[in-house]
Amino acid sequence: MFSAPTYQGRRSRLAADLGKGLILINGNIDASMNYRGNPYPFRQDSSFLYFGGPDKPGMAMTIDAATGRSVLYGDDLTLEDIFWVGPQTTVQQLARQAGFDEVRSMSKLAGDVKSAGDQLHYLPVYRGDNVLRLAAWTGRTPDQIQSGHSEALIHAVVAQRSIKTTEEIAEMTWAVDLTGRMHVAVMREAEAGLRESDLASLVTGMCEAEEVVPAYGIILSKDGQTLHNHHHGNELQSGQLVLGDFGAESPMHYAGDITRTFPVDRHFTNKQREVYEVVLDAEMLAIEACRPGVAYRDVHLRAARIIANGLKDIGLMKGDCHEAVAAGAHALFFPHGLGHMIGLDVHDMEDLGENHVGYGSEVQRSDQFGLAYLRLARKLQPGFVLTVEPGIYFIPELIDQWRAEKKHADFINYTALEKYRNFGGIRIEDNVLITDKGYQILGDPIPKTVAEVEALRYIV
Amino acid sequence: MFSAPTYQGRRSRLAADLGKGLILINGNIDASMNYRGNPYPFRQDSSFLYFGGPDKPGMAMTIDAATGRSVLYGDDLTLEDIFWVGPQTTVQQLARQAGFDEVRSMSKLAGDVKSAGDQLHYLPVYRGDNVLRLAAWTGRTPDQIQSGHSEALIHAVVAQRSIKTTEEIAEMTWAVDLTGRMHVAVMREAEAGLRESDLASLVTGMCEAEEVVPAYGIILSKDGQTLHNHHHGNELQSGQLVLGDFGAESPMHYAGDITRTFPVDRHFTNKQREVYEVVLDAEMLAIEACRPGVAYRDVHLRAARIIANGLKDIGLMKGDCHEAVAAGAHALFFPHGLGHMIGLDVHDMEDLGENHVGYGSEVQRSDQFGLAYLRLARKLQPGFVLTVEPGIYFIPELIDQWRAEKKHADFINYTALEKYRNFGGIRIEDNVLITDKGYQILGDPIPKTVAEVEALRYIV
Numbered sequence: 001m002f003s004a005p006t007y008q009g010r011r012s013r014l015a016a017d018l019g020k021g022l023i024l025i026n027g028n029i030d031a032s033m034n035y036r037g038n039p040y041p042f043r044q045d046s047s048f049l050y051f052g053g054p055d056k057p058g059m060a061m062t063i064d065a066a067t068g069r070s071v072l073y074g075d076d077l078t079l080e081d082i083f084w085v086g087p088q089t090t091v092q093q094l095a096r097q098a099g100f101d102e103v104r105s106m107s108k109l110a111g112d113v114k115s116a117g118d119q120l121h122y123l124p125v126y127r128g129d130n131v132l133r134l135a136a137w138t139g140r141t142p143d144q145i146q147s148g149h150s151e152a153l154i155h156a157v158v159a160q161r162s163i164k165t166t167e168e169i170a171e172m173t174w175a176v177d178l179t180g181r182m183h184v185a186v187m188r189e190a191e192a193g194l195r196e197s198d199l200a201s202l203v204t205g206m207c208e209a210e211e212v213v214p215a216y217g218i219i220l221s222k223d224g225q226t227l228h229n230h231h232h233g234n235e236l237q238s239g240q241l242v243l244g245d246f247g248a249e250s251p252m253h254y255a256g257d258i259t260r261t262f263p264v265d266r267h268f269t270n271k272q273r274e275v276y277e278v279v280l281d282a283e284m285l286a287i288e289a290c291r292p293g294v295a296y297r298d299v300h301l302r303a304a305r306i307i308a309n310g311l312k313d314i315g316l317m318k319g320d321c322h323e324a325v326a327a328g329a330h331a332l333f334f335p336h337g338l339g340h341m342i343g344l345d346v347h348d349m350e351d352l353g354e355n356h357v358g359y360g361s362e363v364q365r366s367d368q369f370g371l372a373y374l375r376l377a378r379k380l381q382p383g384f385v386l387t388v389e390p391g392i393y394f395i396p397e398l399i400d401q402w403r404a405e406k407k408h409a410d411f412i413n414y415t416a417l418e419k420y421r422n423f424g425g426i427r428i429e430d431n432v433l434i435t436d437k438g439y440q441i442l443g444d445p446i447p448k449t450v451a452e453v454e455a456l457r458y459i460v
Numbered sequence: 461m462f463s464a465p466t467y468q469g470r471r472s473r474l475a476a477d478l479g480k481g482l483i484l485i486n487g488n489i490d491a492s493m494n495y496r497g498n499p500y501p502f503r504q505d506s507s508f509l510y511f512g513g514p515d516k517p518g519m520a521m522t523i524d525a526a527t528g529r530s531v532l533y534g535d536d537l538t539l540e541d542i543f544w545v546g547p548q549t550t551v552q553q554l555a556r557q558a559g560f561d562e563v564r565s566m567s568k569l570a571g572d573v574k575s576a577g578d579q580l581h582y583l584p585v586y587r588g589d590n591v592l593r594l595a596a597w598t599g600r601t602p603d604q605i606q607s608g609h610s611e612a613l614i615h616a617v618v619a620q621r622s623i624k625t626t627e628e629i630a631e632m633t634w635a636v637d638l639t640g641r642m643h644v645a646v647m648r649e650a651e652a653g654l655r656e657s658d659l660a661s662l663v664t665g666m667c668e669a670e671e672v673v674p675a676y677g678i679i680l681s682k683d684g685q686t687l688h689n690h691h692h693g694n695e696l697q698s699g700q701l702v703l704g705d706f707g708a709e710s711p712m713h714y715a716g717d718i719t720r721t722f723p724v725d726r727h728f729t730n731k732q733r734e735v736y737e738v739v740l741d742a743e744m745l746a747i748e749a750c751r752p753g754v755a756y757r758d759v760h761l762r763a764a765r766i767i768a769n770g771l772k773d774i775g776l777m778k779g780d781c782h783e784a785v786a787a788g789a790h791a792l793f794f795p796h797g798l799g800h801m802i803g804l805d806v807h808d809m810e811d812l813g814e815n816h817v818g819y820g821s822e823v824q825r826s827d828q829f830g831l832a833y834l835r836l837a838r839k840l841q842p843g844f845v846l847t848v849e850p851g852i853y854f855i856p857e858l859i860d861q862w863r864a865e866k867k868h869a870d871f872i873n874y875t876a877l878e879k880y881r882n883f884g885g886i887r888i889e890d891n892v893l894i895t896d897k898g899y900q901i902l903g904d905p906i907p908k909t910v911a912e913v914e915a916l917r918y919i920v
Contacts, residue, residue: 128588205665
């Protein structure tokens with residue numbers, strides 16, 4: 001963990017931003033898998049971690065916004081707990097490590113929270129168990145809890161967590177570096193006849209060996225055109241592409257989120273390489289466009305135009321690229337957004353509301369198909385860390401629907417597209433820090449040019 | 461999955477057992493990790509699976525107990541969902557596979573459930589999200605939901621799920637066989653200088669490669685004396701024991717739950733072997749005692765006496781073994797129960813209440829330290845599958861407390877015990893089916909004698 005003054009500074013700033021009221025940041029409890037006694041691996045709430053909360057279930061913190069006084073709530077284990085789970089750090093020690101002013105038992109929390117009345121500030125709640133706990137502590141109904149979070153607190157938390165400090169960048173770099181090694185291992189090992197699950201097993205094993213977990217569900221599939229595809233049941237066959245989108249969490253729970261796409265064979269086919277180079281151009285030129293003051297929405301549109309232009313060269317799109325992108329025609333191939341903030345969450349702070357995090361008051365979210373999925377649109381600032389992840393996909397169901405509707409027929413060459421129905425999908429993704437003057441790609445370089453990727457592929 | 465008639469038969473029997481009212485068996489939804497969009501791997505509710513519910517989030521079933529008519533509730537994906545997650549089996553197809561009489565949209569469920577009024581039967585709810593969903597459907601408060609489950613439905617479900625069919629045994633055998641291969645791999649690979657996490661990584665990787673998950677949090681530790689220890693951060697050192705307690709879930713989500721303990725070195729030390737042989741005797745003789753009509757409480761006590769007797773031979777206990785066990789003195793070394801039912805849950809049906817599953821009306825749960833933790837006490841029946849898992853542990857905190865209190869000083873040789881403070885713990889566990897006349901250990905034999913275990917250990 002970071003130093004006590006770091007956490008004290010974060011809590012003080014939060015208190016100052018709110019000015020008055022009682023801030024409650026609630027930690028998670030164990031999440032039941034198939035019964036209470038068989039929980040999923042514990043994942044602490046990210047904001048709780050950020051403000052110095054220990055990585056343990058069943059705790060909470062309050063900060064008096066007027067005075068800045070912080071209280072850590074928790075209970076030490078009994079001897080009986082200890083022989084099930086082993087000796088543990090005491091709540092007092094945990095509080096000292098993160099510079100809290102006071103420790104109280106969880107049994108005191110309801111009273112303290114009720115005393116705050118309508119001066120209570122808490123963040124949006126994304127687990128049903130926590131809705132019930134907050135309802136019990138406050139005496140409010142679950143519906144009131146789910147609608148009663150504090151907008152002021154959201155803004156104050158987003159303001160701090162959006163700007164990563166040097167020590168956070170070091171942690172994120174660790175995550176990206178392990179993630180990169182996982183991708184290299186997968187690219188080296190993949191070959192025809194293996195199953196997707198054999199590659200996924202490398203990824204989980206490499207995380208487990210470092211005592212960390214994947215930051216999100218592993219995507220590792222020959223069917224890259226299915227964007228959130230967590231199925232790993234296919235056997236890899238010659239001629240196919242494999243799309244791997246996975247990342248490790250660091251020990252402090254910062255996420256890495258990297259995508260690479262590579263051929264099952266040693267080399268890309270010409271057809272695959274043509275499309276791959278378009279995605280790679282879009283990715284690298286989008287990254288080059290990242291710097292403070294630039295709206296990420298504009299970077300997204302730039303990538304979309306590079307994709308439209310590249311697909312025009314290949315013969316799959318036609319007409320003016322600016323007009324095609326303005327109309328949304330590229331979204332048949334690139335239906336998602338260019339990227340999102342990343343930090344303690346892979347979609348950083350998504351629990352606080354994507355518009356608060358990625359749009360703010362600067363930009364209005366579009367309702368155009370494709371652009372509507374853009375998670376980050378606002379102007380970039382030094383300290384932002386975000387993903388840049390353009391892709392080109394051939395999604396049969398979407399192609400069929402659009403062609404039947406003759407949608408954007410001025411911009412799309414549906415006849416030529418027939419030969420790409422079974423192509424799959426390509427995405428390339430890096431994690432990028434916005435610096436004072438430009439950008440920095442986090443971590444050691446992970447092979448991504450055609451030559452670099454092919455150099456990793458097995459030799460028959 | 462099993463055949464439609466299998467699921468129809470289960471639902472019909474459930475309806476007949478209840479006689480009247482509306483039975484609601486609710487499926488799980490995705491469980492949030494750090495925000496709604498980043499869920500844990502989906503785990504369906506076990507009773508929902510058992511009665512034919514699909515292995516997909518956001519569904520439910522009802523059974524009219526008077527007529528036996530069954531309805532599967534669910535909604536097909538939109539095109540927009542499909543390009544995120546790929547084409548999916550329709551709800552109609554899923555319903556047909558499991559022989560449901562009707563399909564309805566989830567939007568109809570609240571109305572149907574409200575119509576049932578106080579004639580609604582549902583099982584205990586172990587996820588907050590489901591408490592909130594049931595509250596919304598029924599118009600009841602969360603507290604009412606949490607206390608309002610149906611005892612009659614619990615009894616009817618426990619009656620069916622307790623007796624495993626031949627096709628269930630085949631599925632469980634698959635889980636145990638994979639689990640056995642995982643244990644053998646760990647025993648072969650372990651050596652001084654490796655970390656516990658390197659071994660855990662083998663386990664998760666082998667599950668992932670088969671597209672299944674561990675059935676519960678992996679215990680793989682040099683600190684076997686900590687019973688539920690999921691930390692894997694230690695480096696293995698010569699002279700230590702390693703306790704591995706882990707199991708795979710089968711594709712249909714039946715659990716394997718096996719424990720083996722082995723030395724980091726090629727051979728057990730004499731001291732380790734002495735204790736190991738006591739645990740092994742207890743395990744094998746307890747298994748031999750398993751047959752229909754025998755109360756598992758008595759098997760537990762038999763294992764406890766073998767442990768007490770063995771520890772007396774070693775010089776750590778003294779006095780009469782029957783008296784020692786009756787007094788609970790053995791529980792310093794063997795503080796947990798001998799085993800539990802296993803099936804779709806590793807502690808089968810623990811969500812329905814351990815006493816309903818393991819005690820029923822036959823046996824009263826003891827409040828004696830040690831025996832109080834026994835999860836299964838009732839008379840065994842053909843078709844039960846259970847774990848047999850005795851252990852001997854040297855838990856420093858517990859030893860210190862008991863010695864300070866001179867607890868059971870007539871039966872425990874506290875002076876001799878000093879030399880075992882850092883011994884760790886040993887547990888050996890198999891999964892056992894009760895047959896018409898006796899028992900059958902599930903799966904291919906997994907090495908467990910000293911000679912078998914040592915034969916697997918690496919050669920320097």
